[in-house]
Amino acid sequence: MRRGEGDPAIAVVVGVLCVASAVVVVGGAKGGELATQLLNGFTATHAAGAAAAFEPVLYATDGVFAFGFLRVGSASLDLAVVHLPSSFPLWRATPARLGDWSRPATLTFDSSLVLTDQDDGVLWQTLNTIGDTVVLLNSSNLVVRRYAKPLPAWQSFDHPSDTLVLDQNFTVSSPPLISSSRRFAFRLGKTYMALHMEFYGGRTTPMYWQHTALETQPQNATEPPVYGRLDARGFFGLYLEGGGQKVDVLSFDTFVQNLTGVFRRMTLDDDGNLRAYYWTDGAKDWILDYKAIAGRCELPTSCGAYGLCVPGDAQCQCLDSSTGTSPPCHAEETADLCAANGQQLDFEVVRRKRVTVAYKEDLPSETNMTAEECEVACAGNCSCWGAVYNGGSGYCYLIDFPVETLVYEADDRKLGYFKVRKLPSPKRTRMSPGVTAATAVLSLILVGLAAAGVRSGYRLWERRRRKRAGMEQELVPGPYKDLKTMGSSNNSFKQGMNQ
Template sequence: MEMASTIFQFPLLLFLLFLHVKHSSSFSLSVEKHQEDVIVSPNHTFTAGFYPVGENTYYFAIWFTQPPHQNLQNATVVWIANRDQPVNGKRSTLSLLKTGNVILTDAGYTTVWSTSTASLHPLELQLQETGNLVLQKQNDQNHVLWQSFDFPTNTLLPGQIFTKNTKLVSSRSETNHSSGFYNLFFDGDNLLRLLYDGPYVSSVYWPDPTLVSWEAGRSTYNSSRVAMLDHFGNFSSSDDFFLTTSDYGTVLQRRLTMDHDGNVRVYSRKDGKTEWFVSGQFHQQPCQIHGICGPNSLCSNNPIAGRKCSCLPGYSRISDEDWSQGCKPNFQFSCLSKTESRFLFLPGVDFYGYDYGFFRNYTYKQCEKLCLQLCKCTGFQYKKGDGVFKCYPKTQMLNGFTSPAFIGSIFLRLPKNINFSYENPEEDNNLVCSSNKGEQLKRLYVNGKENGSVKFMLRFASVFGGVEFMCFFLVWCFLIRKRKRFGGDTQGYVLAVATGFQRFNYSELKKATKGFSQEIGRGAGGIVYKGVLSDDRVAAIKVLHAANQGESEFLAEVSFIGRLNHMNLISMWGYCAEGKHRVLVYEYMDNGSLAENLSSNALALDWGKRYNIALGTARGLAYLHEECLEWILHCDIKPQNILLDFDYEPKVSDFGLCKLLQRNNLDNSSFSRIRGTRGYMAPEWVFNFPITSKVDVYSYGIVVLEMITGMSSMTGIQISNGVESHHERLVPWVREKRKNGTEGASWVEEIADPALETNYDMDEMEVLATVALECVAEEKDMRPSMRQVARRLQSHQRDS
């Protein structure tokens, strides 16, 4: 009764709030007068105001001023306040309040955007000739509270500084200005990068991700992280990237735009002219932009016709309007058996990323056999390089392109009983990134000519009746929620179909683990049990300890983690968020953790396996650090969190729910406590220095030294099954051995794990030990990035 009384007092409270006088404003623009209620720059180069984007739908935006006879919808928009939440064409306003805040109100009721500023002084909103909208103290240009240049959307204007705290996000299409899939930003290693952040996967594609920074002509040795396009046509970045436009030196109207097709272009035009022309672009290979044609499709580029998309043989297009959705198989792909599969030869075709592994010196038959043994293998790439043949089994066919210049081929896995053939893909001229339809917001409004008292009574009755209905609805939902557990919801089903990532009921996980009876591991985050799911997959099911994390925050994080896809990261198959229960479902690893193998099964870890574990772990961490929009720090790299599959391929685990940050946030204040495990923690944690990806690099170096020496990082006690011995702490001991070594190989022999005896490659051992010592440097800027580590180890790996 007490709850019901509280609920039904709610309408009265809302009514009182409804009668409350709104904040008065000192300046206001009305959407219903959008043609005249505008802010114009001194020379009329730019205009700010309500910009129509569909039927009864508006943005508050800044655009290059159109001549009076030109259609406003064709104007070049350079900034939008509410790109993902357009407002209605009635009663929407932009107001400068007397409190110092600028708010954008939708239909007179909902605030959809604000500058979040406050001031006791009179303020003014001014559009400068540079295109910068500035909120400043009246008649005082030195007292700026807010400016649009600090919050770019998809465009940089000349003189606008691009920093570590900003990013450019593409539009969804030429006419749909909502946020798209492509991002320009500075990463944690101070490099300017382009990233595709699609619905299910994300990946960095510029500069070439196969190159380390110096090979791409970039420098990581800077901390300013700034870039700018000047008025003469030169774009320069602090990482040594430069772009000079074809019309450099001429003062023109210019803009640098993160386009909807994933390329960054500089556009120029003469004052007063309507046609822009491309005077420079970042990426010179349009088909190597990730995600442009979607999964299971190929991109081809014709110098005359331009870029085109086509589906793989045996696949058909998902959407006629949106190529980014890619293609779907015309057959049932449920783990084709060896006898049911065949391989179709696709010459000159490449699919970047999402390899099950990298296998050197494999014959074609060995590569084919490997793919047939893997349920998830959709085909494999086979090519010759560095004098040997290389095999790349694919778990997904993404980022595909065809080029006669590409030395290599794809062998596509298809059902044997269906005859598909491959010719040069038929070019499709409909390369559309999304639907261009406008958006209409449906709202009900009262006619302004009605009698005031009648209008008041109608409004009061509508509000009161609506609130009463909402209250009854909330009570009904509460009662239903008490009786119904929220297991297989539609959203979870759609996500499961798209990615294989699904939502489980707590009861089915309890059944899968036989009442959580077989414990296989535990840590600070929770307890892990072995289980068998209803589809006979063996899973590792982690029951998280009780935490203060809400359901929405938990679901947001696991949905992102479910999109991660790398052969050296543990695969998360799903989750459970039911009541107080928070459970994660992972693939099961046959050979347990690296820690278990070092302590009790070190003889099984021969040198080849150890080197491959170091390389694979580096690749997995490089993916987390550099190929995701969120900056993922593991914060607890240790042998217990490196799992080994049936073939001793490493999988980094427990990266989920560790720390997701925006790449431009390097403020360690968001870390409420020290994270990690003693012995593997970087000095930054102890001295409260800014936390970056280099904390994982340090921990990785410790793990590698343990693999090489078979010793504990803390005590120096032998942890592998050899003769137990005691030494000083691991890192100083290895450094001393290297310092005192008279020959290049002698110091390596002194630190090698006795369990290896002499069965290791001396050169690989020295390279790995040297890299590990660089990773554990006290100064974080002296440590390499994980991508650099992976490249160095791969270049020194001997043929298998």
């Protein structure tokens, strides 16, 4: 099973758990016993380093959903509600600090659900909850109940992770959907819904997609806010809180096809796109039914930091061709260009023609500017990472977050100015006094050894030179004569012979 469009499957195997008796069980589909209710006093322990990626502790009565320990990635531990036929996690606890899959962890229920690690540190819990039982409904909603009260003391539908399911209300006060990559968020405003990028731990959340409810009246301050709800008929509806009046519909491909027996979900995927899927009995994969953003080049990070997406074939290039022709072009930025003293950190500049931003309408902008004025507006601002200028309209769009995917547009009037953080030059490590002294002593020793070697070599050379000189004296006795003297001697010798 692929998660949406390619995430790895989660093998669902019933792990070996140490579970207390505070559970209510029913007969399973194959005669086994499945826990369908947890009571106060319940305890379950995650088997450290278990081979199974999911260890269920609680099941819905229809056997389609289960709640338990989930392995995230290769080594992290979380709690999740999983759709068993597809192995897809519909809900995750997503604590700020994930557990370690290779170490034991304990889940307890005593008025509230609590997950602790081996050192008894609390990883996650249902806050401000007093309950008597925990059940997993056939809708996939995990519920903590009080016997005497009809409303849940706590429910997972009020705390979504990255997915909405059928009949789950998504309101202005609901936590946003956060992609599992933690880079994107889906939020609801009073009259609209929007997709946001997440920078600096969520302190900066630029918008890259927005849909406003058609029949709302933004100017009416007394009008109640909208809420969203996934409908089995194949749409995501927006309604007014209170009366439930429908004000807009996002229709899916299967809208009004009267599909029966399907389970639907809407998920914010890791590429930043909001998609809807459905599952049918006997299926082998989720079927895509809707996506908010149609093209790859319209997604905010499809080509990575300082990437350029070319429409048509959705090819990726780099804004700065000197760093290569395809991503990754530059490292992802995690901080701004503002120093502690308010000054701007050093940066290099990349200028490029024929570039724009797919979501420029959602960026801060100024008009009636020249290209030079647009560049200056960003250059001196340490929170600005770039600017794109439209020479046809005079609009200047400022990018006040790390530069991500830009879009190629065949118009020489579309200009881009982008900052790239300069990497700090490597600093020379200053040695401690002790290390400095030891280094000096070692240097003196090496110099002494080198001098001794030179002296020994010289003595050996001198002995060999003297030996060669002695041999030459034995072969040629008497003093050497120059060529002139030798010539005179020879002439005298010849004269003697003639006489």
